[in-house]
Amino acid sequence: MSTRQHGAMRSADDTVGGRQAPTVSPARRKWRPYILSIPATVILIGILYPFVQGVGYTFLNYRATEGNVHFIGLSNYLQVFTEPLFWGSVRTTLVFAIVATVLETVLGVIIALLLNRSSLIGKIFEKVLILPLMIAPVIAGVIWKLMFNPQFGILNHIFHLGSTFDFLSEGRALWSIIMVDAWIYTPFVAILVLAGVRSLPKEPFEASAVDGAGWFYMFRRLMLPMMWPYILVAVIFRFMDCLKVFDIVYVLTQGGPGHATSTLQVNAYINSIINFNYSGGATYMFILWIIVYLTAQQLVKLLGRAQARAAGSEA
Amino acid sequence: MNSPFTEPMSRRRLLQGLGLAATAPLLAACVGPGQSSTNNGSNAVTGSFDWKKAKGTTLKVLQTPHVYQQTYQPLFKEFTDLTGIEVVADLVPEADYYTKLNTELAGGSATHDAFMMGAYWVWQYGPPGWLEDLDPWINNTAATGAEFDYPDFFEGLRTSMKWDFKLGDAAGTGGTYALPWGFELNNIAYNKTVFDQKGIKPAETFDNLIQLAIDLTDRGNDRYGIAFRGSKSWATIHPGFMTQLAREGGKDYEVKDGKLTAAMNSQVAVDFTKKWADLAKKAGPTSWTTYEYPNCTGDLGDGKAMMVYDADSATYPKNVKGASKMAGQIAWHPGPAGPGGSMATNLWTWCWGMNSKSKNKLAAWLFMQWAAGKDAMNKAVQSGAFADPVRQSVFNGTFKQTLGGFPGYLEAFEAQVPEAKVLFTPQTRFLETTEDWAVAVQSIYGGADAKTTLDALATSNTNKVNS
Numbered sequence: 098m099s100t101r102q103h104g105a106m107r108s109a110d111d112t113v114g115g116r117q118a119p120t121v122s123p124a125r126r127k128w129r130p131y132i133l134s135i136p137a138t139v140i141l142i143g144i145l146y147p148f149v150q151g152v153g154y155t156f157l158n159y160r161a162t163e164g165n166v167h168f169i170g171l172s173n174y175l176q177v178f179t180e181p182l183f184w185g186s187v188r189t190t191l192v193f194a195i196v197a198t199v200l201e202t203v204l205g206v207i208i209a210l211l212l213n214r215s216s217l218i219g220k221i222f223e224k225v226l227i228l229p230l231m232i233a234p235v236i237a238g239v240i241w242k243l244m245f246n247p248q249f250g251i252l253n254h255i256f257h258l259g260s261t262f263d264f265l266s267e268g269r270a271l272w273s274i275i276m277v278d279a280w281i282y283t284p285f286v287a288i289l290v291l292a293g294v295r296s297l298p299k300e301p302f303e304a305s306a307v308d309g310a311g312w313f314y315m316f317r318r319l320m321l322p323m324m325w326p327y328i329l330v331a332v333i334f335r336f337m338d339c340l341k342v343f344d345i346v347y348v349l350t351q352g353g354p355g356h357a358t359s360t361l362q363v364n365a366y367i368n369s370i371i372n373f374n375y376s377g378g379a380t381y382m383f384i385l386w387i388i389v390y391l392t393a394q395q396l397v398k399l400l401g402r403a404q405a406r407a408a409g410s411e412a
Numbered sequence: 413m414n415s416p417f418t419e420p421m422s423r424r425r426l427l428q429g430l431g432l433a434a435t436a437p438l439l440a441a442c443v444g445p446g447q448s449s450t451n452n453g454s455n456a457v458t459g460s461f462d463w464k465k466a467k468g469t470t471l472k473v474l475q476t477p478h479v480y481q482q483t484y485q486p487l488f489k490e491f492t493d494l495t496g497i498e499v500v501a502d503l504v505p506e507a508d509y510y511t512k513l514n515t516e517l518a519g520g521s522a523t524h525d526a527f528m529m530g531a532y533w534v535w536q537y538g539p540p541g542w543l544e545d546l547d548p549w550i551n552n553t554a555a556t557g558a559e560f561d562y563p564d565f566f567e568g569l570r571t572s573m574k575w576d577f578k579l580g581d582a583a584g585t586g587g588t589y590a591l592p593w594g595f596e597l598n599n600i601a602y603n604k605t606v607f608d609q610k611g612i613k614p615a616e617t618f619d620n621l622i623q624l625a626i627d628l629t630d631r632g633n634d635r636y637g638i639a640f641r642g643s644k645s646w647a648t649i650h651p652g653f654m655t656q657l658a659r660e661g662g663k664d665y666e667v668k669d670g671k672l673t674a675a676m677n678s679q680v681a682v683d684f685t686k687k688w689a690d691l692a693k694k695a696g697p698t699s700w701t702t703y704e705y706p707n708c709t710g711d712l713g714d715g716k717a718m719m720v721y722d723a724d725s726a727t728y729p730k731n732v733k734g735a736s737k738m739a740g741q742i743a744w745h746p747g748p749a750g751p752g753g754s755m756a757t758n759l760w761t762w763c764w765g766m767n768s769k770s771k772n773k774l775a776a777w778l779f780m781q782w783a784a785g786k787d788a789m790n791k792a793v794q795s796g797a798f799a800d801p802v803r804q805s806v807f808n809g810t811f812k813q814t815l816g817g818f819p820g821y822l823e824a825f826e827a828q829v830p831e832a833k834v835l836f837t838p839q840t841r842f843l844e845t846t847e848d849w850a851v852a853v854q855s856i857y858g859g860a861d862a863k864t865t866l867d868a869l870a871t872s873n874t875n876k877v878n879s
Contacts, residue, residue, distance in 0.1 A: 161514075161518035161540065162518075162536055162537070162539060162540045162840055163539065163540065163840065164540065242702075245699075246699060247697075247698035247699050248634060248697070248698065248699075248711075248716065259631065260631055260634050260698055261631050261698050262698070263698045263699050263701075265699060265701065265702060266699075266701070266858070267701075267854075267855075267857075267858030267859070268858075350644070350701075350702070351643065351644040351645070352644060353643070353644035353701055353851065353854050354644070354701035354854040354855070354857065354858050355851055355852075355854045355855035355858050355860070356851060356855070357858070367847075370511055370514065370515065371510075371511065371514075371843065371844070371847070372841075372843060372844035372847075373514065373518065373536075374844070
């Protein structure tokens with residue numbers, strides 16, 4: 098049997114909607130993957146190039162105001178790791194990230210559970226809840242800075258704290274910033290968890306109710322395990338965001354008083370933009386990237402396990 | 413057949429690719445920054461001086477909203493009529509101003525031909541070649557009119573614009589990298605009405621100032637003794653703090669064996685800093701660590717702060733009729749003298765710098781020459797809010813005539829101006845090291861031990877300025 102087919106063998110699968118698929122020449126077939134991958138390659142270069150350049154800076158003594166830029170190996174890392182400021186920043190960043198995430202998660206879950214009950218007030222609150230998310234964090238920071246002002250701020254007035262109580266003093270600044278972060282982002286957690294709660298199957302709860310289980314038992318043994326993947330997604334988002342917090346900290350305190358609220362991002366900004374020390378700033382950023390990357394990996398693994406467990410509990 | 417799209421990339425190939433990609437920015441970075449401009453355009457200007465030499469040019473200037481900027485804004489039309497040059501002024505709030513300017517200059521941008529800056533920026537922007545050396549322009553009679561009269565600027569201002577970029581050399585050496593425009597001396601502005609009611613006078617020693625400020629503090633009635641800057645910024649150090657530290661005998665650095673050695677941890681400095689932080693706590697604004705000069709002068713104008721230790725030209729506008737609640741009730745005093753009667757005063761100048769990358773240098777120079785010229789400055793002063801003109805002729809003429817009911821202002825000025833100069837040692841890490849200093853003062857305010865904190869600061873700053 099002879100065939101007049103060129104190139105690849107045709108088969109019955111080479112039909113589209115019952116019609117014969119157009120023939121693709123070998124040359125086009127060879128280049129098509131390259132052409133189709135151009136947009137992704139451009140995007141990848143757009144992400145990779147600045148990243149690689151930034152990492153490259155960490156091995157230089159690059160200061161914008163000084164010449165004689167040269168390779169200095171790991172000196173930037175050695176300097177950063179021996180600075181008390183760096184370790185202070187790591188501590189501040191972690192305290193902020195952990196406390197803010199826990200606070201926002203707990204409050205978010207409580208709010209989600211309250212809103213899950215169908216009522217008019219709940220529906221109104223559901224709409225109102227997203228308002229803080231509509232405000233840019235920088236603007237929220239400015240608003241809170243005014244509210245924190247001891248002389249004319251509304252908080253001192255409402256709580257009768259007098260004009261000597263300063264929310265942004267050395268011992269309180271970090272907690273005040275956490276409070277502002279919670280104000281902005283708790284609704285995000287609440288909305289995410291609420292979506293999860295509403296997607297849970299009703300049958301296990303009805304069965305438990307028939308067996309006489311109480312609300313707390315059902316919450317602990319049924320709802321929480323099934324909600325856990327949704328909560329973890331919120332935790333991952335918030336924890337990653339908190340690790341790289343900058344805007345509200347800079348607006349409220351610029352990392353002060355002293356170094357009380359100096360997070361890794363704030364120090365990177367001050368190094369790079371204020372002090373022209375591009376290499377120092379890049380070193381801070383790269384270390385932060387490593388921390389975020391490793392933490393994200395662990396949290397995603399945790400999420401996978403939680404999802405598997407939740408699937409088991411549903412079955 | 414092997415295909416890059418069907419086979420996973422090996423780790424070795426990935427690393428090879430990343431290594432190659434990394435070399436490009438590394439090589440680019442090795443030749444990019446720190447190059448200085450050597451092409452000064454003044455040589456191209458020849459013939460006789462004529463204001464119309466750059467007619468038809470559009471000049472872009474960068475400014476921050478400030479009394480000086482506001483008084484000159486209406487005058488720009490006169491400059492355009494005189495020269496045929498259009499001026500486009502971009503305004504950036506002071507909190508972000510230098511970030512904008514730093515980024516622009518570091519990027520080698522020629523967007524703005526001239527910009528407002530302070531004397532300290534000569535030390536930052538001069539060495540990498542971002543600023544035009546103005547000496548060739550000043551000395552070129554084809555580019556500079558005979559009436560410009562450069563020696564008419566106060567001497568302390570002229571020297572503060574010059575540096576040779578050598579560590580340890582004082583300001584006043586080398587080229588001229590900016591043109592003075594407005595300046596300020598740091599002293600005490602006080603609520604005269606309250607002082608008169610209580611029958612008290614401004615303090616003549618630092619210890620008396622502390623006591624006086626504490627006595628005047630009445631938190632229950634939202635009134636406190638003294639305002640001065642406390643935010644996490646270099647700007648916290650340069651006004652009242654540096655002035656009084658110098659009067660008490662303190663310094664920022666000393667030159668030892670050709671190197672700068674930080675002296676902000678000397679015994680004098682430790683004692684002074686401890687007292688300063690204590691003063692802020694006992695008699696300063698409650699949110700002191702966020703305080704910048706508008707907060708200080710605002711509280712003085714509102715009658716909340718009884719005294720302000722800051723720039724005289726910043727407190728001056730608050731006494732102009734209708735400008736504040738306390739307008740007409742503010743008076744000035746040179747501030748406490750040091751133990752030996754020292755009236756050392758740190759001065760600040762707003763000045764004009766020229767972008768070395770500018771493509772309109774002649775137009776920029778004509779603008780700077782006009783802005784710092786006698787005619788425009790006289791008109792700005794007559795508007796009523798432009799304090800401390802940088803020209804002796806304008807100060808002694810128009811400014812003294814407009815001062816009128818500003819008790820003590822002129823006396824304080826004349827007592828201070830002989831010893832007024834930039835009290836900081838020129839060095840390229842000024843902003844960074846002075847911000848670190850402000851952070852240290854904030855920490856001491858927060859309860860940290862003064863000696864330990866300042867020792868650590870001095871070690872760090874000595875390393876930084878000599879690196």
